[in-house]
Amino acid sequence: MTLQNSHITFIGSGVMAEAMIKGLLKQGLVAPDLIVCADPHVPRGEELVARYGLRFTPDNGEAAKEADILVLSTKPQVLPQVIPTVRRSAHNAKVVLSILAGARIATLSSGLANPSIVRAMPNTPAQIGQGITVWTATPEVPAEQREQARTLLGALGDELFVDDEKYLDMATALSGTGPAYIFLFMEAMIDAGVHMGFSRRDAERLVLQTMSGSVEYARQSGLHPAELRNQVTSPGGTSAEAIYQMEKGGLRTVLSKAIYAAYQKSVMLGGGKSEKQPDEREGD
Numbered sequence: 001m002t003l004q005n006s007h008i009t010f011i012g013s014g015v016m017a018e019a020m021i022k023g024l025l026k027q028g029l030v031a032p033d034l035i036v037c038a039d040p041h042v043p044r045g046e047e048l049v050a051r052y053g054l055r056f057t058p059d060n061g062e063a064a065k066e067a068d069i070l071v072l073s074t075k076p077q078v079l080p081q082v083i084p085t086v087r088r089s090a091h092n093a094k095v096v097l098s099i100l101a102g103a104r105i106a107t108l109s110s111g112l113a114n115p116s117i118v119r120a121m122p123n124t125p126a127q128i129g130q131g132i133t134v135w136t137a138t139p140e141v142p143a144e145q146r147e148q149a150r151t152l153l154g155a156l157g158d159e160l161f162v163d164d165e166k167y168l169d170m171a172t173a174l175s176g177t178g179p180a181y182i183f184l185f186m187e188a189m190i191d192a193g194v195h196m197g198f199s200r201r202d203a204e205r206l207v208l209q210t211m212s213g214s215v216e217y218a219r220q221s222g223l224h225p226a227e228l229r230n231q232v233t234s235p236g237g238t239s240a241e242a243i244y245q246m247e248k249g250g251l252r253t254v255l256s257k258a259i260y261a262a263y264q265k266s267v268m269l270g271g272g273k274s275e276k277q278p279d280e281r282e283g284d
Contacts, residue, residue: 002144002151004031008091009067011060012013012074013039013048016099016156019069019126021052023155026129038063040082066087069148072098072108079103083111092113095145097152101172102269105138106166113259120151121171124179126156134171167272173263181255186211189282 008030010017017037024030032053038060039045045056056193064070064086070093074082078099090096090112096169097118098108105117120135133153137146153159162168193203218228233239 002147003069005031005034006068007034007036008069008071008075008152009036009038009063009073010030011038011063011082011279012072013037013041013056014075015045015127016122017071017073018121019047019129020056020073020152020155023126023129025052025150027155028152029155035210036067039042051227056107059212060085061089061101064093067093068094068095069145069152070096071152072096072100072103076100076102079107079111082151089146096143097149099133101176102169102266104270105136105159107271109138116145118142118146119165119168120149120153121176122156123176129155129157131157132175133157134162134168134175135159136162136168169263169266172266173259177259181258182211215278216246 003024004168008024008271010021016272021035021037024035024162025032027181032092033055035054036055037045037048037050037056039056039059040058042058045058047058059084062226065090070090071078072082073172092114093114093115095116095118096108096112096114099120099122101121103119105119108117108119109115115138118135118141120133122133125131126133133156135153137149141149150159150161160171189207189210190200190203194200198206214228218225221228224229229239231245
């Protein structure tokens, strides 16, 4: 087994950390006593101990001492405070895996004195094992540790390796933030159903099943979304009228601009330079 006898330490025990722990244990990939969580919130740690049988300490440095795989799963904004607490032990880890949005590999590598870095961007459906994580690794990460990272991230759902860190900011905007766009679209559809006269419960049931069924149909059919849309858009019909109104309202443009704005924000959070959107550049 890829993770057999590997000590895994989570610095931060929030939602994503728990999702990864739950997936690892559910799939029998690692024993509970090989997992250590560190978090300043002791009641949260006690909750995880009772739920999963892992080990817990509020001391980041203590937790990191025996880590073969050190997972950074805190809030990104507390990273400057976290790095000094684990630096002494972090350089001994075989690999450091970060799921912190915007935290650059160079920052992690220099701050932790460890060049073996995996940077990943999961998304919310990871909580039920249905997420997708985009990740990359430094050249210093050995083949064995790359496979360990792939296995860890696979516990959250699907995973996609990219060979350049720049794709992490793109993934943050597209798949990392993507569930928020889907939830907003669902909310708007449910509200429209209520406006027409459905109860909110019935409108929600209709929208959720329509959404999940459409996604699964698209997955199984293998057809391009445009082909699928054409299948349900009869000339002069209700779908054609609805789509006309969406196009008239600029739905595609608004969505494209929103995703690009999220990408710019991710770049800025990582200390990079924000670029103008394509349609804002001079001469465009």
